[in-house]
Amino acid sequence: MVQKFARLAKSTTLTDLPAEAVNESCRILLDSIGVAVAGIYELKGKAGIEYGRLTGGPVGAGDATIMGTGDRVSVFGAAFANGELINTLDMDAVMPPGHVTPYVLPGIMAVGESLAKDGRSVIEAIAVGHEISCRIGMGMDYLRDTKDGKVDPPPVFGYAETIFGAAAAIGMLRGHSEEVLANGLGVAGSISPVNSQVAWFQHAPSSTIKYLHAGVLTQSAFTAAYAAELGHRGDIQILDDAEFGYRRFIGTRRWFADRMVENLGEEWRFVQLSTFKPYPHCRILHALIDEMTEMLDTNRIGVEEIEGIKVFVEGMVEQPVWLNREILTPHDAQFSIAHGIAVGAHRVPPGRAWMDPGLIFGDSVMNLMKKVTHEVHPDYVKLLTGNAASRPAKLEIRARGQIFTGERRYPKGSKSPDPASFMTDGELIAKFLNNVDGILPRANAERIVDLAMNLAKVEDMGEIMRLTAPTPGTAAAA
Template identity: 25%
Template sequence: MAIADQIAEFVAETTFDDIPKETVSFVKHLSSKIIAAMLTGSTTLAGVKTADYVKSKKGPEEVGVIGGGFRCQLEDAVFVNGMTSHAAELEDDQFPSATSDITVFPVIFPMAEKLGLTGREIITASALGLEIMNRVGMFPLSFKGYTDLPFYGVIGAAITAGKALKLNPEQLKRAMGIAMGRASGFIVNFGTDAHYIESAGACKEGLLASLFAQKDMTGNPDIEKWLLDLYSGHEHEMDTQRIVQGLGSSDWRVHEIWVKKYPCCFLTHRHIDMMFDILAEHKISYEDIEGVEIDVGPVDYTCNRPQPKDAEDARFSFQHIMAALMLDGDIDSHHFTDEKLSDNRFQDAWPKVSVTNHPGWPAEFMSGVARITVSLINGEKIVKEREQALGGPQFPLAQDQFKDLYSKYTRKVLTTKDMEDTWQIISNLEKVENLQEFLDKIDFPGK
């Protein structure tokens, strides 16, 4: 049986009760993270510009936009949500191919409003979208300069939307075929608004793929050929049968997702964790540090940006991120502003940070074992290595840590009461039949 046939049957037949309890819990936690991302992302310049564009169209007011405070057509709401979730730089990704939950949750919540979905239906569609996306997207495309996140994300969006629409297996295959033709995304766009537009586009195109499939429009779901063509030129052969190995067993690939804790490029997070540890363990200050050396692979080296051009570029700059940690002992959204970029303290700190590229490491995201060397004024050198960041599959976050992240990234948008109320709803999502009150709280914060 072809891969698309197996996927389509699995998606169509799987119910909430088929999903392992630990997967249900993890999907709820991920949804809380991305709701927080969309809320805080709605305040970013990229988020505001996107919302302004959609509002200027004066289209049908079908569903609310998370954090937007307005209603618009379904596909536009999905696009804005996709934009804000990424503009916050808080997406959670599978590695070494960076498939992400920001092409799933921005799609399902507006659909939940339009279709009147229950909490169980949201969890089921989201879990399936994440699972299939992670399986199809387990093969890194970064060696070709492609960004896996939107490239594979359009399939995750299509599966999520298709399950919400209750498509049958034949329609799901058509949706996958249509979605594959809309795949796009390039590493060269890191640090620009185009990077966010790519993933927002994946959300919208995946939704449209399923809506077109619902109307019996056709597409070729030959996933094997699509992937083999994409992977041509790679040093290793691709075994596409891995996509369906164990499909439907208790071992869901959803759990391969790493949870992002800081609002900047994920490729810097292993080093951020190590720098936090060094600062805490050795009680050192900015004045004690002579230099910081970062060791990375060829793809992660894209975050070697000694003089970031603007706030978005700074989110992809090891130099700026390490400067924030050295100077403030923290990293948060307020560090990625024009004010910080023009701050003499930060500009003086950037040259302290050097980045060494290891071209022999795999040409994929998060390759090799990350290393950081902090040289002190007194001549001492502190070296740390880390393969996974905290929040990766080897170091999963607990529920209270997810709640801390939800609070941290919603506190500027939601009232304390609404933050607590919405957190409780997300935590018990499978028990919620009518989500309109919840959606109103996150779509129209403060109202």
């Protein structure tokens, strides 16, 4: 399989990609820049920036940009920081196995800028990097696995397999031969981070490292690509050997190798499976927040009128990280079911405003959180197996002595049988502009939109990255 993925990485050109894959690559880039810039004031983002500066050589002497700062450091420092920034608000694009973009895109951004790569090359790397990561992830254990009509979450899980797509994308931009690309993928499998996400689920309040430290994986991907470039021989059999290879030591129970490479280069699965998040909160609540907001607005129910909210959730979220009500940091607010519903009920425009301590720790949100209860959705497994885009949501709101009920199957941002769930280009652009408002100059923001959405015409990726510098005089520019 390593050699097949290497062949895909070496042979794919823009003309091989369907229009939908080109457009989705552009959308992923634009969305990621927006959520990264919006994360510069939060703990995870600030720590990523500082470590990126620390490891990136003298600030200003490098050739890759840390988004939202204007700092130019080495590709290694920039990719580390940008990976952390993209994932800071938990508002980044998702696809199987879960989060992919924070691990795959930062290396593309950094190398693309440092080598002044054109937009066509960047699109190719984005598409191939996401496709490889998505395909391998789909062939392994999945959080929403079911068995005999019941939820069957894996004992070991995570997003470490994205290292393959990340390493391939770096190698593509650096012009590696098919042989070097294959060796890079072989090295990537051997140095892959462990999948520790299940431990993260179980320990609340949870680690701010989250399910996988994006900065660390970007560095591992660089190590793999550069090791191969410098002559190292990778383990080419690492994905084929089901007994001793990647399957065994990464801890997955299932391994559908044939599906991983089925119609490779002809069918671009990441396009249909990618979704965009309108809220800076774990995806499990999005359909519930969509439906709750509509119910509150339609019935003109004020927060002060709410006597209780009961939500019916996915069975796989009956774990401490989501059940947590001990909100110590904005990070905790990104995963708590009860707190997320309470914040959503306040109808604050989603974005970095949801990270405002005045909102998160305010009496109104904290008091409403106490009124939120939940149960597992009775038809969760049936609806999920009927369509993979399903995130079954049902809720009851008690107010004015009445019970208001609502139900929704597909959250906004997904591609589903419901056309309304798709996030249009216009909606995605509005999300981006809201996220960067007050940080980037408006002219820069609008120029980024134009360049990112027409990426195939861009002559130098660095033009986009340099536009992510903040407005002079803002705290971000300090």
